[in-house]
Amino acid sequence: MFVTYIRGVIRVMILFLFGSTGEIITEKSGHLNMGTPGIMCMGATGAVVGGVIYLKAIVDPTTANGFLAIIIPMLFCLLFAGLTGLLYCFLVNTLQCNQNVTGLTITTFGAGVFPFVSNMIGSDGLSILSSSFYIRIFPKAFCEANWFTQIFLSHGFLVYLAIIIAVVALLILKKTRVGLSLRAVGESPATADASGIDVSKYKYIATIIGSCISGLGGLYYLMVMNNGALEYNIESFGWLAVALVIFSLWNPGIAIAGSFVFALFYQLPKFISSSGAAAQIISLIPYFVTIVVLIVVSLFNKRETQPPASLGVNYFREDR
């Protein structure tokens, strides 16, 4: 029972992790992207579109090639999410729109596009494609060997991809020149600019890469969590992912632990099989914990745990 619970927790945690890792990378460039829930929706939309295109091409879903069944929806997912990120960045960075307004617009847009598109083109057969996504990457016998392998090693590849991305993001941010420059762009774009860093380039690339990673969360939600069935609940997960960014103090490493904690509470009502008010209250815990973290962090007032200093502020070099 406990093993099933923790496995379920890991399944949910990966969705949070994709969303928040992407948002952390975006926010490190100084872009407060409130459009993350929408971008996750766009990622899911891309996955539906890619899946349907592939299904149309092969006519009979049962003949689907496992590799193509993964790669085509994934590419479309990255394309849709990346383009939405590009749109956000164009509005905010090139046209100097307000970041909050733009982000919220994108969230409403994505949350509307996903059901609309997937209803329009139909999604029969997606569940067949989705089976490729949660194929275990380790042999079955190994996965079932003991409780440890059952909990941690019996997942599909997206689970490990999410963790790898988070770790790589952490290493890049902390250890490399690119990471240093990206952090400088988010902290003080004028400084970065005067040091010869191309601020716009960093903002664009970070936002697009961040959006692609968040978008993968949409793919994961559609193909793994719901086995290809259309559920339109991504947006609320997306907001939790945004909250998780604050919880993890803009650190992808803490985001791994944080997403686990969030998922732990999220799954708890199912585990203790409570229902009604109690279940509702328990699922509120992640939001509550985020508020507590904000309070604790502001009490300590340590500079390193603060959000990027110019988060949400647009940069224009010739501003006087």
Next chain:
Amino acid sequence: MENNTNSNIEKAIELIGITKTFGNVVANKNINLDVYKGEILSILGENGSGKTTAMNVLSGIYAPDEGKIIVNGNEVLIKSPKDSLKLGIGMVHQHFKLVDVFTAVENVVLGFSKDDTSTLSHKNSRKFSLKEAAKEITLMCKKYGFELDPYKKVYNMSVSEKQTLEIVKTLFRGVDVLILDEPTAVLTPQEIKKLFDVVRNMKKDGKSIIIITHKLNEVMEISDRVAIFRKGEHVATVETKKTNEKQLADMMVGEKINLEIKRSEPNNPQDRLFVNNIFVKNNDGQMAIKGVSFTARSGEILGIAGISGSGQKELLEAIQGLRPYETGEVTFQNPKENKPVTFYHKTLKRVKFLASMNQFHYKDGTPVSFKGMKDKEIKELVNEGKVLFNKDEIVDLKGLNPKEIRGLGIRLSFVPEDRLGMGLVGNMSIIDNMMLRSYRHGKGGFVDRDRPKKLTKRIIKELDVSTPSAETQVSKLSGGNIQKVLVGREIALIPKVFMAAYPVRGLDINSSYLIYKLLDKQKQQGIAVIYVGEDLDVLIDLCDRILVLCDGHVTGIVDARHTTKDEIGLLMTKHEEVQ
């Protein structure tokens, strides 16, 4: 114009016909300027004369509309700060460009790319090694005589350390031309000396140094040549040896100006404000004012000197009631002798209380206590001026909020350091900003716009504010005019104590002298003026007494007529426990 008789002198940089406009404002008009190798060139000009703009063009922050830039004999195109750094031009901006949460070394290596081979650290530019960079920083510090801890976080640094870091950062990129924008604005006299030593060392090393400033004495002390800017144009370049301060000042302003501040004698000084042993915390919860006591007198200007961040802001805010203080007290002696009392400043309750303390008397001198009278009768007596104050009223300001402090008739006027942050609302018109002080007056729920309108017109006329109209947004005005609006509004209230923090920061010479004159006029009218200033020369010339703050302590109160800059400079850095 140019004293370029020696053809051996090589030009490091030539600016030819540089023009830069911002909307309708011409910031630079046809600038022609040469910088020689191994010289210290001062660029002198008032605020808004386009000195910084020209240098920002050179360092790639602004793209020029017209003109050519020639570096080492080749015409170049500088599109971004990166291009400028590659050409060996580095700039230390007035507002430091540092990342607060990074260490010194992280700031230094920021933006370094693999192909920056022209730099000192080409050895390790292939890999990202903070250790190597830190070593090189230490070496460089030794070479030029800096002091800098490579692993210190910027937010823990003093202003002087930050500036050192900025210079190291540019030198690290192997620049040949270093531009310093107002480098001495925030330094103590001792720190300025240190900086100038470093600058001379760099000159010996063959580098060209451009110093943007408006301080004449520093120009004379440090530079080889002086380029003078006026209203966006480069007026002349002269050799420092062949000129003097007076001549430079005249060229800078374009007319003969009087650099003397006329200080009037104190006007019947009487104790007005007592500050007794107060402790005030800053925004970060640390003690910024640690047991400060002083008395401000009417008809006198009390100067407050100190390195910026020594607690000046916190002290003024505490007096004004904007910041709480736990220990100590601030009392105000309200000169109300034999003056009528009004309900404009006092509540009925307070009037009754004061009367019970024997504070009121009739015109014939018999005391009045209001005992047994009806409220209506009391109001009538007070409103018709039949009741007068007995004597000065001593009011404890502790625990009162700013509105109450004003309401009690204690008019502390406050010109905050951060003009647009606390004093004015940038996106509102001048009239609306005037109304920030008078919005409570008016009929019913409507505000009275007539009086602020008249006040605005008066201020624009009297203080010579250059603005298209009274309805113009404050943020569209230049720094000097913004300051005039703010100071004008505050003194229009005819205060009893007038506190001004850095009222001339960012102002040109003419506007600054106008402000000094205004302050002196307030003093002549019997107002107790408290002036927090940066320029020690001005403090000495303008004030009657100068209080020196260092790290939240008063390290001395000196007579401005018998003190020297060095004495104040030493007091400003006297870091010891003061009882």
